[in-house]
Amino acid sequence: MNDSVSNVDNAVTVRNVNKTYGDVEALRDMSLDFPRGQLTSLLGPSGCGKTTLLKIIAGLLPATSGEVSVNDKPVTGPGPDRAFVFQDFALLPWANVLRNVAFGLELRGVDKSEREAIAETYIGNVGLSGFEKSYPHELSGGMRQRVGLARALSVDAEVLLMDEPFSAVDEQTRRKFQEDLLNLVKNENKTFIFVTHSIEEAVYVSDQVALLLARPSRVSEVIRPEGFRHKDVNSIRRDSEYLDIVDRIWASLRTYVE
Amino acid sequence: MRYRPLLLKFLSAFLVFGAWEIAGRIPVSFAFPTFIESMAAFWTLLVNGTMFVAYAETLKPLIIGVLISAFLGIGIGLGIGLSRKFDWLVSPIFIVMQTAPLAALIPLLVMVYGIGLTSKVFVVCIMAMPVIVLNTSGAVRNTPESIIEMGRAFLGTKLEIILKIILPAASPIIFAGLRLGVSAGFIGAILAELKITPTGVGDIITYSRSIADYPSMYAAIMSIILLAVIFLDVLERLENYLFKGSQQGYVTE
Numbered sequence: 001m002n003d004s005v006s007n008v009d010n011a012v013t014v015r016n017v018n019k020t021y022g023d024v025e026a027l028r029d030m031s032l033d034f035p036r037g038q039l040t041s042l043l044g045p046s047g048c049g050k051t052t053l054l055k056i057i058a059g060l061l062p063a064t065s066g067e068v069s070v071n072d073k074p075v076t077g078p079g080p081d082r083a084f085v086f087q088d089f090a091l092l093p094w095a096n097v098l099r100n101v102a103f104g105l106e107l108r109g110v111d112k113s114e115r116e117a118i119a120e121t122y123i124g125n126v127g128l129s130g131f132e133k134s135y136p137h138e139l140s141g142g143m144r145q146r147v148g149l150a151r152a153l154s155v156d157a158e159v160l161l162m163d164e165p166f167s168a169v170d171e172q173t174r175r176k177f178q179e180d181l182l183n184l185v186k187n188e189n190k191t192f193i194f195v196t197h198s199i200e201e202a203v204y205v206s207d208q209v210a211l212l213l214a215r216p217s218r219v220s221e222v223i224r225p226e227g228f229r230h231k232d233v234n235s236i237r238r239d240s241e242y243l244d245i246v247d248r249i250w251a252s253l254r255t256y257v258e
Numbered sequence: 259m260r261y262r263p264l265l266l267k268f269l270s271a272f273l274v275f276g277a278w279e280i281a282g283r284i285p286v287s288f289a290f291p292t293f294i295e296s297m298a299a300f301w302t303l304l305v306n307g308t309m310f311v312a313y314a315e316t317l318k319p320l321i322i323g324v325l326i327s328a329f330l331g332i333g334i335g336l337g338i339g340l341s342r343k344f345d346w347l348v349s350p351i352f353i354v355m356q357t358a359p360l361a362a363l364i365p366l367l368v369m370v371y372g373i374g375l376t377s378k379v380f381v382v383c384i385m386a387m388p389v390i391v392l393n394t395s396g397a398v399r400n401t402p403e404s405i406i407e408m409g410r411a412f413l414g415t416k417l418e419i420i421l422k423i424i425l426p427a428a429s430p431i432i433f434a435g436l437r438l439g440v441s442a443g444f445i446g447a448i449l450a451e452l453k454i455t456p457t458g459v460g461d462i463i464t465y466s467r468s469i470a471d472y473p474s475m476y477a478a479i480m481s482i483i484l485l486a487v488i489f490l491d492v493l494e495r496l497e498n499y500l501f502k503g504s505q506q507g508y509v510t511e
Contacts, residue, residue, distance in 0.1 A: 058411055059411075060407055060410060060411055078410055078411050078412070078413055079413070080413065082411075083411075083412075084408070084411040084412075086404060086407075086408060088404050090404045090405050090407065090408035091405075092405060092423070092426070092427075094426050094427075094429070094501050103412065104412040104413075106422075107409070107412045107413050107414040107418055107422075151412075155412065
């Protein structure tokens with residue numbers, strides 16, 4: 001059931017959103033709240049519309065009907081309050097890391113010296129110091145995604161939208177990223193909306209997991225993992241509540257793949 | 259070896275000229291001079307100033323035509339790539355320009371524009387523009403969707419997306435089109451001089467042929483090839499300068 005508690009401050013609200021592409025109904029009557037300062041995952045099988053919903057929130061796609069609000073203001077297009085991390089990194093191949101990370105600021109008209117200084121800070125934060133002058137084709141997949149993340153962080157938007165950001169990297173890097181993401185959520189005062197199709201990943205990183213059904217997509221359940229959020233990053237995967245929730249979710253989703 | 263590309267170029271030139279020399283000595287035909295004879299004629303033309311006077315003439319339609327073709331061609335190609343209506347309206351012109359035989363179009367041109375500089379510039383443009391336009395439009399249409407979306411997500415205006423994302427993404431293919439187009443433009447400049455009125459280098463070719471001075475004829479042809487090669491090299495350096503660091507090198511390296 002959708003848990004809209006009235007005393008929780010929601011950075012993003014989605015109400016009765018429908019999205020149709022010609023004959024195909026991608027989203028039907030989708031309603032969901034995204035609490036401020038927390039990480040909400042959109043979890044569901046492939047093709048269930050989670051990326052569509054994310055892009056509607058980002059303002060990259062228009063909803064066919066319904067309302068999406070960020071900070072109580074309706075979404076009409078992309079805005080400075082939201083930043084996007086792409087699944088395939090979407091880096092400019094002809095620009096070096098510094099320019100790529102500073103690109104969001106460049107499009108906002110920030111001065112060169114200022115934006116390069118900001119970019120250098122975030123490049124350090126994601127662990128890519130020393131690679132400012134490298135080009136994307138010289139970097140590994142994991143490094144490229146860190147560039148994408150640094151770019152999204154450097155525009156200092158309140159809402160960070162992440163579209164399966166870790167699916168294009170190897171398993172070890174992915175696990176490291178998941179740990180880093182937990183620290184990021186703790187340290188940054190932002191609202192994160194995270195699309196994934198990995199159950200373990202969703203339960204590991206999220207404050208709130210929204211289970212989306214297959215097309216036409218609605219929210220079937222919202223799960224709030226409580227007990228292990230404060231635990232050390234290494235102990236979470238063995239926590240019994242974590243394992244229970246993962247099994248529970250798989251039991252729900254299983255019916256859609258069988 | 260650091261100088262391997264240069265060495266390979268010299269080797270390749272040496273092979274071609276060597277073959278030419280041998281062919282000239284056999285001889286393949288009485289009208290086919292040896293490489294050395296042609297180089298001697300080249301030197302003579304250079305020293306007595308004929309070459310320079312000729313190029314002063316030929317370079318006019320060549321440079322004007324190439325500049326117009328490059329800038330206008332990229333601009334129109336951009337428009338075609340971005341707008342379906344513009345594509346529908348304008349593409350056919352260039353497809354016709356590409357495929358119609360020049361020999362058929364030239365009399366038409368001469369009728370309308372006479373036998374002066376204008377017609378020759380037109381011939382250069384007809385030869386050079388289509389491939390530049392069609393390459394540019396194809397590259398623009400094939401810009402990866404995700405970086406355009408990224409530009410929109412980070413609040414880029416339409417103009418910024420075109421200038422900072424679409425054009426740089428399309429550059430490798432645009433430059434390839436420029437190389438092909440500019441080479442064709444050079445051919446066009448000579449063709450114009452051969453078919454409309456003999457001036458400049460085209461005149462050297464026609465005149466030498468008419469007095470059976472084949473070494474001079476081939477010398478003139480060589481000179482235009484040399485100029486084209488130099489120009490293409492400059493173009494390549496320009497591309498490397500603009501996109502240094504992001505060139506990925508060869509697949510086999």
